[in-house]
Amino acid sequence: MSLVKLYDTTLRDGTQAEDISFLVEDKIRIAHKLDELGIHYIEGGWPGSNPKDVAFFKDIKKSKLSQAKIAAFGSTRRAKTTPDKDHNIKTLIAAEPDVITIFGKTWDFHVREALRISLEENLELIYDSLEFLKQNTPEVCYDAEHFFDGYKANPDYAIKTLQAAQQAKVDCIVLCDTNGGTMPYEIAEIISAVKKHITTPLGIHTHNDGECAVANSIQAVHQGIVQVQGTINGFGERCGNANLCSIIPAIKLKLKKECISDEQLRHLREVSHFVYELANISPEKRQAYVGKSAFAHKGGVHVSAIQRHPETYEHIRPEVVGNSTRVLVSDLSGRSNILAKAEEFNINLDSKDPVTQEILESIKDMENRGFQFEGAEASFELLMKKALGTHKNYFQVMGFRVIDEKRTDDQSPTAEATVKVKVGGKVEHTAAEGHGPVNALDNALRKALEKFYPKLKEVKLHDYKVRVLPAGQGTASSIRVLIESGDKQMRWGTVGVSDNIIDASYQALLDSIDFKLHHSEEK
Template identity: 70%
Template structure:
């Protein structure tokens, strides 16, 4: 059995069928270049016969030079009652000038009768002559056996006949598709074994995630002899998504000792994942296996103490292998080891016997009891440590602020104005600013007041702002937590504020954000 597994990415076609995902042509080109850099063998660019955007991609990608990946065009077998040379979709596959063509055909007799409304024999002819026609003109042709596992379970004899029709036409790989995503992992090996006895053509797998088994099914197919795996980055895809290549790739390499990326490429996995999230305009899933922010994040004090001695105690792989890193979270579950690890991560020297360590730990527990959360606000935690150690300069002191919302016309939005008084050294600045809402007005007023003292604050941008009403029986008098993400040209950082007043909580988070920028620039 071959140790080589070929990776086929369909993010640009199947991935775009997901709710909330739409790529422009240039987005698709940029994603293709990221996938090429990672070392994906095949990149499915779209269905040239379905929409102008996919036609545009195949035109645009001709102007790019890829170092490794082959570009695949996707389409269907010819229509019933016509020859391949008469079918416009088949013609457009050829005109797209891809390196490879992938076409799908019907495997499930139920679909042949009800969807295509043709005889079972006619369907076999459609598969065979479509593939033969394309093979003669393009060289490499992959056949996707749509609904294969459902079709096999309903009528194994006919499902195998469809594969034989494709094999006889010269298909280079037959991909068994779990199109509805209902197959379970224990079913895969027996079916694969039967197919391998009957078919002497390389096999592949294309799994959907409707039963949360797409990754497991793909890996079981490789165990069963598949040498070609289809999926999408981050599991993007229709309904519940496709098999997630970000989980499949490291599992194949690190756990199954399969060859699918060149040496040193796996370390680019997280970077590629996040680049594609960015181009999809989606927030990365923090709990995603291997590449998510929380994949190697440790919160319990016992866990942190153990991983400091031996990381494998609570990490199934070294996170650096996939471009990720170990993170230590700080919360009311923390022990002394969390504080020490976090201090080390921030470059702060602290002794485990120092009473300050216990003081920080008690402060964290007290603050989290009030509603603070430092897991998404690590800059606020670093400032807390520095204050406790007496190592943080007071860059400014806000002596007063006021925020006013005024509704001038009932059919218009209220106007927000913030006034602030800030003291730096012996000098006081008194500033006012308008804003799109009270928090934006306060942010603008603080910047105006401080920028004459600290011009570098002009570099920072408010990137994200989250408000959460904390669980309480106090109704509108409940406590509010504000998490702010701020960034400059070099980095991003999170800060937190908690109060019964949303403006006060926002002020706390903003003040920490400005303070952290000033501290960071002095290091």
């Protein structure tokens, strides 16, 4: 199989996205993850643009990468100067990367309006810059910025810009859909035309403004492109760049071309979530291949089918990209969903057992009242154990009180919760403060129970979501609270529903504590 080289620009183009910023230490850690994944080129930044990127190229030299090449990004020389005197070109060489990638103008509109030079002078900029870099750097790539828009406006001139790069003997010419508006059928037609004039290996760099970045990249590979540029999770300016987390498995599994190994592919989801974590962004659950919902099944017919033959509703086996099949439970569930979830939780449940139907009816009734178990599988596991009579009562809450008080207009409210719990024959009555009533109640419950169950000190509350349910009753509407908790080993979700936000939160908090105690005993 032919090899397609992967060029990652998460650390440069990806950081141009809104809400994305990485420290130098973050960029180094991500570079190591990309290297382990099998990425061939890692674009670390633009060394001439900011001190952070200068620091990255200095620090990455201290790291040992197994196979990835580090690329530095910049632009062609400025007009009316020579490459050896151009600050941007000199800074790129001084960074001592393995590869230098520079961009140049291919759209005559940009040459006239942005650079304000003649079309012939722009060709000289491209050739001079690339020729000088080839004399001073082992490998040079040329990003033909706005190439597809430029080709559609003036095909003859756009090709001339590529020929200038080819004459400079660059290692790869990358065709860029910088505005992200080109359609897949145009990509195919234009690449076919380019290959009649250019023999230098070609690459592709697409943006997602028309929701076609991945499709355009795959189409380009299908047309013989040998280098694909993109970012992890599609991070990038405006609507983002081409998402390598979708492109990589598509190249390997759909187009049957080599890019990374089977073992490396199994770490794709892990790398995706690692980058989300360092970017401090919640993972997109519906993301293809690596998202939490990518192989999640809710309808009873679907679940029944995948249990016999997974390929009925899964286009690949999720394990090959490091993901897994998930069975969801809801009012759309059938017996297959309940049995699949029971097996997942190591609960012995018989399809003919009346308890199975009892659980199913209970779920449908509870979801009708506003409960949702898709993000609260810990609550669902406890529900099954209660129905089977295997649930253990570790404690009993005899009552609680929450006070939220604002004494003056210029002060923030203060919250205090008091709880009374019974464990065995002992009663613990205690109080705690918190940042808001829910946090105070959580603190009070932990304070009362940690004396009996020290392992609860390991539990952290990671996420808290409130949804007002559409009942049309204004402030009297029902409220659903979803809580995500975790310890050093795992995370779990719990749910509570009530017309009182404190009560709904209390239900979810109790399930979270209860789940931790059950799993601590089972280990």
